[in-house]
Amino acid sequence: MEMRAKEDIDMGHDVTPPIPPLAFSLSDSFLRSHCSACFLPLNPRIPPFLPIDPSIVHPFPATSTSSSSSPSVLYCSPECSKADSDRHMSSGEHHLFLILQSEFTTWQGDTSDLRASLRLLLCFEKLGLLPRQNDLLPNISCRIGGLISNREKLIGADEFDETFSRILEGGRLMSLARRWRDGDFAVEEEKGDTLLEEIVLCQVITNSIEVQVNEGRPLGIAVYGPSFSWINHSCSPNACYRFSCHGSGTTQCSSVESRFRIVASGEVTRTWACEESKLDNGLCGYGPRIIVRSIKAIKKGEEVCVTYTDLLQPKDMRHSELWETYRFICKCSRCSVFPQTYVDCVLLGHVALKGNATITFNVTDSFSNHGFIEEETCKDSAHCLGEAIDEYLSIGDPETSCQKLENILSECLQDDRLKPQERPSSNLQPLHHLSLNAYIILASAYKIRAINLLAIHSEVDYKLEAFNMHRTSTAYSLLLAGAVHHLFVPETSLIVPAANFWISVGESLLSLSRSLTWNLTVEQGKPHSNLISLSSYGCGRCSLMDKLEANLICPKANSILGQDAFNEISKKFLDCISMILPEVWPSLISGHNYLKDICDPVDFRWLRTEAFSSEHSQLHVDCTDVGSSCIDGKGCVSCACEAGRCTNRERTTLFQLGSHCLLYGGYLSTICYGCCSLLTSYSKNLLYNAEKCS
Numbered sequence: 001m002e003m004r005a006k007e008d009i010d011m012g013h014d015v016t017p018p019i020p021p022l023a024f025s026l027s028d029s030f031l032r033s034h035c036s037a038c039f040l041p042l043n044p045r046i047p048p049f050l051p052i053d054p055s056i057v058h059p060f061p062a063t064s065t066s067s068s069s070s071p072s073v074l075y076c077s078p079e080c081s082k083a084d085s086d087r088h089m090s091s092g093e094h095h096l097f098l099i100l101q102s103e104f105t106t107w108q109g110d111t112s113d114l115r116a117s118l119r120l121l122l123c124f125e126k127l128g129l130l131p132r133q134n135d136l137l138p139n140i141s142c143r144i145g146g147l148i149s150n151r152e153k154l155i156g157a158d159e160f161d162e163t164f165s166r167i168l169e170g171g172r173l174m175s176l177a178r179r180w181r182d183g184d185f186a187v188e189e190e191k192g193d194t195l196l197e198e199i200v201l202c203q204v205i206t207n208s209i210e211v212q213v214n215e216g217r218p219l220g221i222a223v224y225g226p227s228f229s230w231i232n233h234s235c236s237p238n239a240c241y242r243f244s245c246h247g248s249g250t251t252q253c254s255s256v257e258s259r260f261r262i263v264a265s266g267e268v269t270r271t272w273a274c275e276e277s278k279l280d281n282g283l284c285g286y287g288p289r290i291i292v293r294s295i296k297a298i299k300k301g302e303e304v305c306v307t308y309t310d311l312l313q314p315k316d317m318r319h320s321e322l323w324e325t326y327r328f329i330c331k332c333s334r335c336s337v338f339p340q341t342y343v344d345c346v347l348l349g350h351v352a353l354k355g356n357a358t359i360t361f362n363v364t365d366s367f368s369n370h371g372f373i374e375e376e377t378c379k380d381s382a383h384c385l386g387e388a389i390d391e392y393l394s395i396g397d398p399e400t401s402c403q404k405l406e407n408i409l410s411e412c413l414q415d416d417r418l419k420p421q422e423r424p425s426s427n428l429q430p431l432h433h434l435s436l437n438a439y440i441i442l443a444s445a446y447k448i449r450a451i452n453l454l455a456i457h458s459e460v461d462y463k464l465e466a467f468n469m470h471r472t473s474t475a476y477s478l479l480l481a482g483a484v485h486h487l488f489v490p491e492t493s494l495i496v497p498a499a500n501f502w503i504s505v506g507e508s509l510l511s512l513s514r515s516l517t518w519n520l521t522v523e524q525g526k527p528h529s530n531l532i533s534l535s536s537y538g539c540g541r542c543s544l545m546d547k548l549e550a551n552l553i554c555p556k557a558n559s560i561l562g563q564d565a566f567n568e569i570s571k572k573f574l575d576c577i578s579m580i581l582p583e584v585w586p587s588l589i590s591g592h593n594y595l596k597d598i599c600d601p602v603d604f605r606w607l608r609t610e611a612f613s614s615e616h617s618q619l620h621v622d623c624t625d626v627g628s629s630c631i632d633g634k635g636c637v638s639c640a641c642e643a644g645r646c647t648n649r650e651r652t653t654l655f656q657l658g659s660h661c662l663l664y665g666g667y668l669s670t671i672c673y674g675c676c677s678l679l680t681s682y683s684k685n686l687l688y689n690a691e692k693c694s
Ligand SMILES: C[S@@+](CC[C@H](N)C(=O)[O-])C[C@H]1O[C@@H](n2cnc3c(N)ncnc32)[C@H](O)[C@@H]1O
Pocket: 001, 002, 146, 147, 148, 150, 206, 207, 229, 230, 231, 232, 233, 234, 326, 327, 328, 329, 330, 331, 332
């Protein structure tokens, strides 16, 4: 099955109303911090509420919840407890917790898929959709509730496979929990088949998605009816989704789409006997609802796809992840093109350096016709960088990790300057997917180091050192946003990470420009500028600021949505920040081994090979046009100093660059998530709080 557009749909439009879940569950690690009914954080000042069931003595009384290490579900309010308790008890979830504490299993790891499966089974039970056990065997690949299970593919033939044993053990535990729920506590003898439980567990593995409330960390998983679950994957998707949670304090956006603009297509199997509308009403009147939104213009009849994986990974990694979880090989437009797309080549580091005067790069035998370096060449450094990233993620020492990562990155950049015949067999381009991961880590590690330093020391020298770390962190955020933007231009489905990274660097730039440490650095005799606000420092170069600001302030101003507006705005944004950057980039990167070799964090044309050069040349202004002149060609507003000379000016320029990034990131986030999403509001708040503070 698949979903197709019922009509022409422009980019940045909801294509479904909010769809309620059939089943959902928090990850184990959030059971004590978040409400299991609305997924919102528990108030630490109010004791949480427990499931209500007078007939069962609960093993975790409210008073001991904070000290107990045993998992259970908790609620933020009596209303949430009332809404969800019955589902918790009658699905067998409560009994599963008891079994997991007993000696009847050695289950390792998270239990959210088991708990969601029990809840999904209950949903099917209540809707009368469950086939009888005897009917299952001859029809093992049947759909229940319209949802594919993929059990045969997931279980495969290898009994030593981890997925195989997890499904078998999961099915057994679910079956046991359901029997305990029914008062049958006999555990020794295996009773009946666990096929039904295995099928439903496979349905959850195949159809569930991670719930990211407020576009933050995944809190748990949810399963939706066919209107969402029939949407297939593409590595160049034309849609994305967001969640809306109804809890106390959550306001519903006024511009909610009320109808489905997508429709099911494909052969509906014989066993699919439930009306879609019946399921889409779901059984949960609460929990995270999902809304699908177009991120590209979609033609009537075109298939609507979302991504099931991280699109900033190269093709092989995406494929192995998709195979691991879903057992299919993606043949979407991005994956099936030969040779691979420019973006996939860049993510693998398979693109020749070009255009830098120090580099003469002939297309030799080691290159394919399209100028890609052979795969082996970047293996060594990639391996080292991968290890350093893993080390940071597991041990997490920011200082050592910064050193290690930067050493590896700068060695690779030095290698790139050599002639091909002089190069060692290692080569990691600045836009390699591992380099992107390294920038994420470096931006965060430098920030943490600055915070740690200020927490321990208050002397001026330490403040200045922390300030410089903040600068470096901002530089890495900028490099990351610029690098992802370079990939986003030819592959617009990367809009979601692009929105996040632009907002993140905007936040960092604004916070840097507002830092009190400027008071320690400002030159003697020059007045200190406090007038950092949008209104005082509007951009003299582009009219974008007003346009994008209007978009953030007035959600209905969707005149700037649509493909043409998007192209124009993206081009103007890049042109304008390319003018601003030369004023601040040198100070952000000063003294850094790796960063000092990156001459421009948003212009990566030097990566391009002949094969791609014409394809992606529209968006950048020519580097040689960008001098070190001021953004608007005038002197500093506050102290009338010479252009580009004083710290006040640098500070103002950082602010201006930050507000451009935030407004553009907010604009992209409006396309992906709508005007009421948290990410959009977040960028708005950052801008206006900055005004208040200044
Ligand atoms: C959430 S379901 C999507 C709807 C599914 N096609 C159906 O008929 O119910 C996920 C499953 O659909 C199939 N699928 C999704 N995207 C695919 C793709 N791009 N190529 C091949 N199979 C895909 C895989 O079997 C996957 O496990």
